[in-house]
Amino acid sequence: GNSVTQMEGPVTLSEEAFLTINCTYTATGYPSLFWYVQYPGEGLQLLLKATKADDKGSNKGFEATYRKETTSFHLEKGSVQVSDSAVYFCALSEGGSRLTFGEGTQLTVNP
Amino acid sequence: GAVVSQHPSWVICKSGTSVKIECRSLDFQATTMFWYRQFPKQSLMLMATSNEGSKATYEQGVEKDKFLINHASLTLSTLTVTSAHPEDSSFYICSVTQGVNQPQHFGDGTRLSIL
Numbered sequence: 001g002n003s004v005t006q007m008e009g010p011v012t013l014s015e016e017a018f019l020t021i022n023c024t025y026t027a028t029g030y031p032s033l034f035w036y037v038q039y040p041g042e043g044l045q046l047l048l049k050a051t052k053a054d055d056k057g058s059n060k061g062f063e064a065t066y067r068k069e070t071t072s073f074h075l076e077k078g079s080v081q082v083s084d085s086a087v088y089f090c091a092l093s094e095g096g097s098r099l100t101f102g103e104g105t106q107l108t109v110n111p
Numbered sequence: 112g113a114v115v116s117q118h119p120s121w122v123i124c125k126s127g128t129s130v131k132i133e134c135r136s137l138d139f140q141a142t143t144m145f146w147y148r149q150f151p152k153q154s155l156m157l158m159a160t161s162n163e164g165s166k167a168t169y170e171q172g173v174e175k176d177k178f179l180i181n182h183a184s185l186t187l188s189t190l191t192v193t194s195a196h197p198e199d200s201s202f203y204i205c206s207v208t209q210g211v212n213q214p215q216h217f218g219d220g221t222r223l224s225i226l
Contacts (some may be wrong), residue, residue, distance in 0.1 A: 031117075032212065034214065036217075041219075041220070041222070042113075042219045042220060043117065043204045043206075043217035043218045043219045043220045044204070044217040045217065046153070046214050046215075046216070049214060051212075057226065089154065089155070093212070095142055095211075096211050096212065097145075097208045097210070097211055097212065097213060097215060098145075098157070098160065099145075099157075099215060101153050101154045101155050103153070104153070104154050106152070110208075
């Protein structure tokens with residue numbers, strides 16, 4: 001079956017530091033890949049997505065590239081802000097709307 | 112603006128009470144709605160998939176008589192936690208989608224606390 005594995009958290013960074021959150025996946029076909037962000041006490045918001053190999057999703061300074069050869073979709077941001085503190089979920093969807101989520105990675109950015 | 116409205120955002124009630132949570136799609140007709148449960152510091156667990164006008168499809172291990180789902184229209188789905196007990200305390204989140212291969216849009220969640 002499908003699965004998503006994220007790097008374990010929590011991750012703590014200083015403001016303006018570089019961020020990488022690793023995500024790898026297992027799927028039988030060609031999934032769409034997503035990053036969602038969850039702020040405290042809220043639901044999930046779609047951060048970015050990629051639907052095919054070599055696509056790069058980007059939003060609010062975050063980027064992730066769909067790497068079929070390494071089955072990865074790592075999230076990066078060049079300079080994080082305190083307001084980026086949240087939980088980040090990697091997810092995939094294959095052949096429909098159903099999402100398979102990773103475990104989530106808690107990010108804390110200190111001023 | 113918000114795509115999904117979930118209500119209420121916080122419920123505290125006594126054991127044995129039934130609680131209804133509403134999920135409304137504000138921007139489009141949602142052919143499919145999903146209900147998730149999230150435990151503290153954990154990922155989302157899919158409880159059921161709800162299609163308008165048909166019975167919900169429940170995930171393995173989720174009691175359909177305990178968690179009643181009604182998807183009466185293309186913009187509204189409800190989750191009723193019947194005879195709730197403390198172990199049902201959790202964060203419940205709904206999501207909506209326009210169709211196959213379309214992104215899910217999530218509500219802000221409902222924190223349910225059973226005393």
